[in-house]
Amino acid sequence: MVNIQNADSLSVASDALANEMATPTEKTLSIWDLLTSGGIGGQIIMIVLGLLFFVAIYLYIERALALKAASKIDKGFMNQIRDHITHRRFDSAKLLCQHTNSPVSRLIEKGITRIGKPLEDINSAIxxxxxxxxxxxxxxVSILATISGAGPMIGFLGTVVGMILAFHEIASGGGQIEVGALASGIYTAMTTTVVGLIVGIFAYIGYNHLVVKTDKIVNQMEANAVEFLDLLNDPV
Structure with a gap:
């Protein structure tokens, strides 16, 4: 009786083991594993792309803050300049420019220091x-433009290298290779292209945003410079 029970238990255990082996298991892969599973070559590419990404973030934030500060100017600044110039208080106008930290104020200060010279000389100085x-x-800002172009190309380089290594494994195995291993090598290689595109897209958007903000400040500078020159031409 005992032998029969043991045989039944072994049969049940073997059936459970067979069912467990036959049940497909879902393979999960974390983002970190995906980024670091490309071998030495892929990891070097990822490090380069990571550095470019952090450089792009730093440059964008630094330039955005600088442009924000440069675009701030008191709306009454030019009215005060007009009042000082009209009453020929040139020293007061120059002092006002020195206490106003903006590109516009520095242009106006340069023009004030040339008052008394021909208008063409003042215009050239400005x-x-x-x-x-x-x-x-x-x-x-041009570095951001470079990163926006270089990021995707570096990512594609990593993909090409990964594909070359994958097909080298096929050639080394005499054409006999597991499909799972080949697929793993291919999606690992494609990861570098995805990361490169992410870096390039961020840098491209950041670059264009900074260009737009810079153009607005340049237009502001030109408008105030023209107003100042008109003021000198007819100060009354």
Whole structure:
């Protein structure tokens, strides 16, 4: 009787084990595993893309804050300048510009220091100062444009390298390779393209946003410079 019970127990256990082996298990993969499962070559590509992403974030935030500060100007600034120039209080106008930290105030200050010279000289001085201000506004913005183009290309390079390694494994195995292993190598290789596109899209959007903000400030500078020159031409 005992032997029969043991045999039944072994049969039940073997049936349970067979059912467990026959039941497909879902394979899960975390984002971290996906990013770090591309071998040495893929990991190097991921590190490069990660560095580019953090550089893009830093440059965007730094430039956005700088442009926000540069765009702030008191609406009554030009009215005060007009009042000082009209009453020939040039020192007061210059002092007001020095206490107003903005590209517009620096342009007006440059023009005030040239008062007494021909209008063409004043205009040239303002234009030269404006070029310097525009250069400061656009500083490092071109790096974002470079990252927006380089990110996807570096990601695609990682994909090409991964595909080459995957097909090298097929060739080394004499054409005999597990489909699961090949699929794993392919989606790992494609991950670099996805990350590269994410970096490129963020950098591209950030670059265009900064360009729009810079253009607004440049237009503001030009409008105030023209108003100042008109004021000198007819101060009354």
């Amino acid at each position: 234009e030269n100062a404006g070029k310097l201000e525009i250069y400061n506004l656009e500083k490092n």
